[in-house]
Amino acid sequence: MTPRLELRNVTRVHGEGHTEVVSLSDVSLTLAPGELLAVMGPSGSGKSTLLALAGGLDQPTSGTVLVDGTDLATMTVAQRAALRRHDIGYVFQQYNLIDGLTAAENVALPLELDGAGRRAATTAAVAALASVGLADAADRFPPQLSGGEQQRIAVARAVVGTRSLLLADEPTGALDSVTGEQTLRLLRSHCDDGGSAVLATHDARFAAWADRILFLEDGLLVDATSGPDISALGEVTS
Amino acid sequence: MSLLALLDEGPRYGLQLKQQFDARTGDIWPLNVGQVYTTLARLERDGMVAASGDGTQRTYRITDRGRAQLTAWFEQPERDTTPARDELVLKLILAAARDPDRLAAVIRSERKAAVETLQEYTRLKRDPADATDLGWLLLLDSLIFKAESRIRWLDAARTRMSHQPVPSGAGADSAPSTPTDTSPGAAMAGHEPARQDTP
Numbered sequence: 001m002t003p004r005l006e007l008r009n010v011t012r013v014h015g016e017g018h019t020e021v022v023s024l025s026d027v028s029l030t031l032a033p034g035e036l037l038a039v040m041g042p043s044g045s046g047k048s049t050l051l052a053l054a055g056g057l058d059q060p061t062s063g064t065v066l067v068d069g070t071d072l073a074t075m076t077v078a079q080r081a082a083l084r085r086h087d088i089g090y091v092f093q094q095y096n097l098i099d100g101l102t103a104a105e106n107v108a109l110p111l112e113l114d115g116a117g118r119r120a121a122t123t124a125a126v127a128a129l130a131s132v133g134l135a136d137a138a139d140r141f142p143p144q145l146s147g148g149e150q151q152r153i154a155v156a157r158a159v160v161g162t163r164s165l166l167l168a169d170e171p172t173g174a175l176d177s178v179t180g181e182q183t184l185r186l187l188r189s190h191c192d193d194g195g196s197a198v199l200a201t202h203d204a205r206f207a208a209w210a211d212r213i214l215f216l217e218d219g220l221l222v223d224a225t226s227g228p229d230i231s232a233l234g235e236v237t238s
Numbered sequence: 239m240s241l242l243a244l245l246d247e248g249p250r251y252g253l254q255l256k257q258q259f260d261a262r263t264g265d266i267w268p269l270n271v272g273q274v275y276t277t278l279a280r281l282e283r284d285g286m287v288a289a290s291g292d293g294t295q296r297t298y299r300i301t302d303r304g305r306a307q308l309t310a311w312f313e314q315p316e317r318d319t320t321p322a323r324d325e326l327v328l329k330l331i332l333a334a335a336r337d338p339d340r341l342a343a344v345i346r347s348e349r350k351a352a353v354e355t356l357q358e359y360t361r362l363k364r365d366p367a368d369a370t371d372l373g374w375l376l377l378l379d380s381l382i383f384k385a386e387s388r389i390r391w392l393d394a395a396r397t398r399m400s401h402q403p404v405p406s407g408a409g410a411d412s413a414p415s416t417p418t419d420t421s422p423g424a425a426m427a428g429h430e431p432a433r434q435d436t437p
Binding site for chain 1: 393
């Protein structure tokens with residue numbers, strides 16, 4: 001089975017000479033379809049760099065990033081942008097919703113940018129809002145909603161349409177523990193339905209919703225929980 | 239006191255009390271029937287419960303005195319004045335007296351084990367059938383927060399360790415220092431994490 005996401009010996013160096021910082025050092029990982037992977041580490045450990053590389057927002061200094069088996073380095077800028085619009089959804093700590101647009105318009109926006117008709121985009125947006133339990137909030141504006149509701153809209157926007165790879169960077173950072181848990185339940189059900197997600201967090205309580213947890217320290221992958229052995233699925237046991 | 243709380247909900251047989259206690263606590267602190275009957279006998283002697291019937295068919299009900307005791311229990315905060323001995327804390331204290339690489343490896347393997355424990359508790363939360371059982375969710379939250387506090391303490395220990403000044407005599411009577419091996423294999427070698435299988 002082709003991994004949804006694969007990093008092979010990825011290194012990212014920022015700056016040069018005496019200002020050189022190795023943000024990520026020789027990191028390899030695979031993400032299977034249906035898997036929720038958490039990357040844990042203190043701030044500055046390289047979590048956000050890893051997500052940016054995985055989503056094609058940044059390029060590695062060395063190593064390879066593959067999404068659905070395709071090496072991002074072999075794609076043109078336009079192809080990478082199209083991949084991000086079609087296949088990859090982001091959830092950020094600060095939601096990044098547009099205050100002047102309704103919840104449904106916020107969620108529909110990436111589809112419209114991708115050339116979908118307004119009616120089709122709105123229909124998909126309302127369905128995505130319903131999937132996060134916010135069908136009633138479609139016509140409300142972000143400032144009228146709680147932090148937890150805004151984050152659920154951000155999740156709806158990330159999964160709207162055909163996008164099945166979710167990259168979530170500290171999505172629970174501004175939420176209380178019960179509301180944060182609701183966001184994790186959404187990521188979890190996205191993966192249980194066949195999607196995949198990488199969650200970057202410093203909080204073990206939220207990372208624990210993942211199938212597997214990787215630990216980053218100073219750009220190095222230092223440890224990983226075992227998690228379910230997906231590679232063993234389908235193997236004949238003697 | 240838990241038995242008094244259950245009896246305050248209505249009269250019960252001894253076996254029913256055991257079953258209800260186990261169900262409410264997800265079998266995490268299972269009671270044996272002997273313990274239940276010993277406790278009931280003591281409560282009866284102290285006038286907290288009254289019994290009717292014979293043998294296993296004896297029905298217990300809470301008395302006014304038992305109810306007053308139960309109210310006092312709910313109102314009185316639990317104070318942790320004599321913390322239980324913690325094997326993990328002891329392990330780190332003793333590892334700290336050895337070389338820093340050993341301590342770092344112990345911290346890493348303990349943290350991984352604690353995170354895996356946390357994953358197990360979190361998996362239990364996923365069952366939608368249990369999502370409306372408030373008592374069960376409170377119990378899981380308590381186990382989750384305990385595991386989390388352990389992880390945060392281990393992270394703090396790692397940070398504290400890296401800020402610790404190197405003793406002036408270090409290296410004089412020991413082998414030349416080598417870079418810390420950060421591979422998972424090195425982290426796990428020779429250390430058995432102190433698991434909390436029976437919270």
